[in-house]
Amino acid sequence: MGLLRTVRRSGWLISGALALSLAATACGGGDSGGGSDGAGATPAAQVLGAPSPAEGAPVTIGLISASASDSVLSAQFQRIEQGMQMALKYANAYRGGIAGRPIALFICQGGETPAGTQDCANQMVNRGVAAVISPFTANGASVVPVLTAAKIPYVSLSGTSTEELTKPGAFSLTGGFSVGLAAFAAYAHDHGVRKMAMLATDGPAVLQAVNGIGGIVFRKAGVGFQTIAVPVGTADMTPQMQAAVKGGADAISMVGDLTFCTSWLQAYQTLNLDLPRYIINTCIDPTTLKAYKPVIAGSVMTATATTDTATTDATLYGAIARTYNSKVDPDPAVSASQSAGAITLLSFVNLFKGFTGDPTSAAITQQLRSAKNVPLFLGDGATYTCDGKAVPILPNVCSSEVQIGTVKDDGTVEDAKVIETTRLFTP
Numbered sequence: 001m002g003l004l005r006t007v008r009r010s011g012w013l014i015s016g017a018l019a020l021s022l023a024a025t026a027c028g029g030g031d032s033g034g035g036s037d038g039a040g041a042t043p044a045a046q047v048l049g050a051p052s053p054a055e056g057a058p059v060t061i062g063l064i065s066a067s068a069s070d071s072v073l074s075a076q077f078q079r080i081e082q083g084m085q086m087a088l089k090y091a092n093a094y095r096g097g098i099a100g101r102p103i104a105l106f107i108c109q110g111g112e113t114p115a116g117t118q119d120c121a122n123q124m125v126n127r128g129v130a131a132v133i134s135p136f137t138a139n140g141a142s143v144v145p146v147l148t149a150a151k152i153p154y155v156s157l158s159g160t161s162t163e164e165l166t167k168p169g170a171f172s173l174t175g176g177f178s179v180g181l182a183a184f185a186a187y188a189h190d191h192g193v194r195k196m197a198m199l200a201t202d203g204p205a206v207l208q209a210v211n212g213i214g215g216i217v218f219r220k221a222g223v224g225f226q227t228i229a230v231p232v233g234t235a236d237m238t239p240q241m242q243a244a245v246k247g248g249a250d251a252i253s254m255v256g257d258l259t260f261c262t263s264w265l266q267a268y269q270t271l272n273l274d275l276p277r278y279i280i281n282t283c284i285d286p287t288t289l290k291a292y293k294p295v296i297a298g299s300v301m302t303a304t305a306t307t308d309t310a311t312t313d314a315t316l317y318g319a320i321a322r323t324y325n326s327k328v329d330p331d332p333a334v335s336a337s338q339s340a341g342a343i344t345l346l347s348f349v350n351l352f353k354g355f356t357g358d359p360t361s362a363a364i365t366q367q368l369r370s371a372k373n374v375p376l377f378l379g380d381g382a383t384y385t386c387d388g389k390a391v392p393i394l395p396n397v398c399s400s401e402v403q404i405g406t407v408k409d410d411g412t413v414e415d416a417k418v419i420e421t422t423r424l425f426t427p
Contacts, residue, residue, distance in 0.1 A: 030130040036155040047319035048090065053096030058104035061348075062129040062152075064120040064143060066112040072258050072287065073112060076337050080135055081107065083341025086324035091349045098352050100360045103345075112257075115144045122144035131155055131364050134343045136176075138257065140164035141205050153365045157344045162212075163207040165394040171368050171385045173347055173376065175397050175421065177255065177280070178213045180302040181187050182421035183404040184253060185221035187300055193251040193276060195224030195246035199237060199264055200230040201256040210255060216393075217424040224248075230260070237267035245273070253278035258285055265292040276300065279350065284336070297409040302402050303416060305343060308379075313378045317342060321344050332378055333412050339378060346377035347384070382418075391425050400425075 040053045063084065067077035084105065092102045106127055108120035117139040122149060124132050129155045137143060159165050159172030175182075188196050196218065200210045210227050218225035221287035226247055228240050241264075244252055253274050261283040268277060269292060278300045289296060308314060309331055317339060318330030325338075328365030332339035351367055351374050351408045352359070373383040378400070384398035391397040405416035 009352045014389040042319070044319035045320045047315055048094050048323065050094075052094055052096045054092045054095075054100060054102035058133075059098045060104045060106050060127065060129045062120075062124040062127070063105055063107045063108050064110045064117055064124070064131040064132065064134060064137065066110060066116075066119060068109040068111065072262075072285070076285070078257065079335070079337035080344075082325055082328060083335070083338030083343075084345045085134060085341075085344050086320055086328065086338070087342040087345040087349075089324045091346065095349060098349065099355050099357065103349075103358065109137070112138060114139050115276035118142040118146060130359055130361050131348075133157075133344055133348050135340050136160070137178070138201070138203065138205060140170075141417050144170045148175040151354070151365070151370060152361050155348055155368070157340070157347065157427075159359045159396060160191060160209050162208055165396050167396070169365065170396050171386050172394075173386075174399050175402055177209055178391065178394055178397065179400055179402045179421050180280065181214050182424040183219040183302050183402045183419060184300070185217040185223055185225075185424060186419065187404050188218075188223045188278070189221040189250055190252065190274075191276065193223055194224065195247075195249050196251045196253055196278070197226045197228055197247060198253040198255060199228050199230050199240055199244065200254070201260055204229045206255060213394075217421075220424045220426075230256070234260075235263055237263045237416070238270055241267045241271060241273070245271075245275070249275070251276040251278060255280055255285075256282065258282050258288070262288055262291075262426045265295050279407070289409070289411055293409050296407055296411070299407045300404065301407050301413055302404045303413040305336075305380075308380065309333070312382050314360075315379060332412075336411075343377045343379075347374070347379075350375050350377065391422060393425050 010112050065077050065081060065082055066076050078157060081234055088103050088105055091097055097103045108123050110117035110120040117137065121143045130153060132147055133155045135157045140159060141163050144163035144167050146239040148167055154170045156164055156172050158174050158176030160177045164170050164172055198210055200206050207229060213279045214225050226249060227291050228244055230237055230240050254261060265288060281301065283296060314332055317332045321328040321330040328338045329335040351371055355367060357363055368386045376384055382401055386393035390400040400422045401418055401420050403416040403418045405413040408414050
């Protein structure tokens, strides 16, 4: 009996959320050189609607980023910040910000290191931000305890660490990596995989999630599962991938940042393997698509944002891009790293429809806990509800739906099935 239960079908791309280091960022499509409006594009002003400018004292929201260096990961964060900033300008001009007050974004550069992100969390406390939002991080264990101790809500698009997924005061709008693992397990079962080996970054948060959640969902799916830890900075992963094959794996997967994925793709290509491969959206970037397109194409991947440019949100995204950053392609499938930033901010802003009062940290936390079926921006109907019921063993997960399909050579997901994964987390 198949484990994949379709909720709906659509065309999807990654939202900027999934994995541990996390991927959700790069869903990347990457740097867009700024797209044209297209012959049939609706004028941006018409799509944006009537202005509703925010007024008064700003509500400061924090973002812990890593855009300050020349690394590939920093380039992704730069694109995410672009998307978040243009979405913020739209929200302040047309959505009344939060409760009628303008949103101010305080960005701290944590470098995606434990020490750096913890320092940024302390800066958030000292700055008195109302909340911290994030598309992803590999350092939730360093960030969340600092923020929640100060009663500042932490809202991730795609949480991965135990702290992000279970500690009161943290919220993961999508199921992120945990729900993605469940989708991998269900897909592997339905496609005859007997044993999957996952190469994972050798870090506490990553291995904790992979071994803990992976052990549960793959056992429930009836598929063997092996984790192979790879030291950070490993350039040649052929020994680890060979070990996976010798260990009996008939499917290979990975979790790590873009640098990790690049080495993983190179090892797969070097060994000339012909095994099913399961990747996360970290791997989708202009650099990898150029160098490893034959390996990426046909891989299995989860996704959380629609590529259908006819949807209302996709049309709105295009208008936002044309209005506030003409260098960003208005197609969210092309400028997917930027759209990840927009998804994170506007999904958070959607929480405050009808909200009145002072958006303090306490009020925002209460709103997160009580709001029902809040739309995920670019989610094509997907919503989140942070009542602890989506995945009972991970009470901070606000949605158990995920899309899974195969990757095309442009990095988008085709033949995606939108599935609900709660049953794989039950005893």
